[in-house]
Amino acid sequence: MAMKLVLPDTNILILALSNQKPYSSFLSSWIIDKQLIFSSVVVAEFLSGATDEEEKVFLSLLKPFPIIPVDLTVAQLGAYYRKKYLTQKTKLMLPDCLIAASCKVTKAALATADPKDFPIKEIEVLHLDSKVT
Numbered sequence: 001m002a003m004k005l006v007l008p009d010t011n012i013l014i015l016a017l018s019n020q021k022p023y024s025s026f027l028s029s030w031i032i033d034k035q036l037i038f039s040s041v042v043v044a045e046f047l048s049g050a051t052d053e054e055e056k057v058f059l060s061l062l063k064p065f066p067i068i069p070v071d072l073t074v075a076q077l078g079a080y081y082r083k084k085y086l087t088q089k090t091k092l093m094l095p096d097c098l099i100a101a102s103c104k105v106t107k108a109a110l111a112t113a114d115p116k117d118f119p120i121k122e123i124e125v126l127h128l129d130s131k132v133t
Helices: 010-017 023-032 040-048 052-062 072-087 094-106
Strands: 006-008 109-112 125-127
Touching: 006 010, 006 023, 006 094, 010 023, 010 040, 010 052, 010 109, 040 052, 040 094, 072 094, 094 109
Parallel strands: 006 109, 109 125
Antiparallel strands: none
């Protein structure tokens, strides 16, 4: 049975690449197990706040793994999630909706430190905090 793909949210990458436990351990295991997949939205979010050194490390990390673009399918699904939750009085940020759509399209689990940002029932959300082993 194939291992589940994991799409890390930007916050997980920030924590893991600054060597904070347990996030760095999670990231290491996903790299070793070749479970990673990235959203182009997460790539843009991470790079927008990265130092030159962090950018180099991050870009080398990305090389062996798929990057999911915001194509028409992801864009439409992300827009659907945003509209759906706005009618439920839950304001989701469009980038988060696009990240969730990338997870849905690729059947990847979303790893995040902020599960409240992703109330979308159609995706699997891995809530990673220091209590998770």
